[in-house]
Amino acid sequence: AQSVTQPDIHITVSEGASLELRCNYSYGATPYLFWYVQSPGQGLQLLLKYFSGDTLVQGIKGFEAEFKRSQSSFNLRKPSVHWSDAAEYFCAVGGKAGGTSYGKLTFGQGTILTVHP
Amino acid sequence: NAGVTQTPKFQVLKTGQSMTLQCAQDMNHEYMSWYRQDPGMGLRLIHYSVGAGITDQGEVPNGYNVSRSTTEDFPLRLLSAAPSQTSVYFCASSYALNQPQHFGDGTRLSIL
Numbered sequence: 527a528q529s530v531t532q533p534d535i536h537i538t539v540s541e542g543a544s545l546e547l548r549c550n551y552s553y554g555a556t557p558y559l560f561w562y563v564q565s566p567g568q569g570l571q572l573l574l575k576y577f578s579g580d581t582l583v584q585g586i587k588g589f590e591a592e593f594k595r596s597q598s599s600f601n602l603r604k605p606s607v608h609w610s611d612a613a614e615y616f617c618a619v620g621g622k623a624g625g626t627s628y629g630k631l632t633f634g635q636g637t638i639l640t641v642h643p
Numbered sequence: 644n645a646g647v648t649q650t651p652k653f654q655v656l657k658t659g660q661s662m663t664l665q666c667a668q669d670m671n672h673e674y675m676s677w678y679r680q681d682p683g684m685g686l687r688l689i690h691y692s693v694g695a696g697i698t699d700q701g702e703v704p705n706g707y708n709v710s711r712s713t714t715e716d717f718p719l720r721l722l723s724a725a726p727s728q729t730s731v732y733f734c735a736s737s738y739a740l741n742q743p744q745h746f747g748d749g750t751r752l753s754i755l
Contacts, residue, residue: 535683560743569647569733569746570686616685630701631676631744633685
């Protein structure tokens with residue numbers, strides 16, 4: 527069964543500091559990996575995705591993530607955090623594994639990011 | 644662009660009542676899904692559909708029904724509401740799995 531673990535429930539950083547949000551996944555085939563961001567009272571917005579190819583992917587709002595197959599990780603990074611980045615971040619894994627698993631995405635528990643001025 | 648529209652935005656029910664959460668998308672997406680979001684548990688897949696007339700269960704399907712008679716609409720039905728179904732419900736759509744999912748703004752549901 528596929529699964530996603532986000533080890534950090536809550537992270538606090540100062541504005542201008544660098545950020546890394548961790549994501550570890552379990553999947554039996556080549557995964558599709560996603561990072562979404564959710565502002566309070568809103569739906570989820572896609573930050574970036576990995577399907578294949580270059581393991582370092584760039585997303586919106588200055589975010590990037592690196593796929594490391596050997597570590598089953600897909601950590602999200604940003605060199606300098608802005609106050610507007612405060613939100614909840616979700617990592618998700620999916621893929622076309624066939625049968626009834628087609629189309630299923632599994633989300634992590636989320637990491638809440640607080641940004642101090 | 645309307646994108647994914649969910650109605651209602653808020654709803655309070657009594658235990659045992661039934662209701663339907665509506666979801667409509669105007670992007671001609673084949674893939675649609677329903678999630679529930681609970682604190683500390685992320686989003687859990689309830690049901691999904693890969694096209695009109697095709698639905699399948701997700702991780703937490705019990706107590707919910709879906710149907711997909713058109714490409715645009717994917718309603719979620721609560722058959723007999725229970726307090727454990729108090730949650731925020733999100734509908735999402737995409738062209739296919741390997742395309743970004745577009746989320747609605749959610750329905751906040753409270754069961755008393």
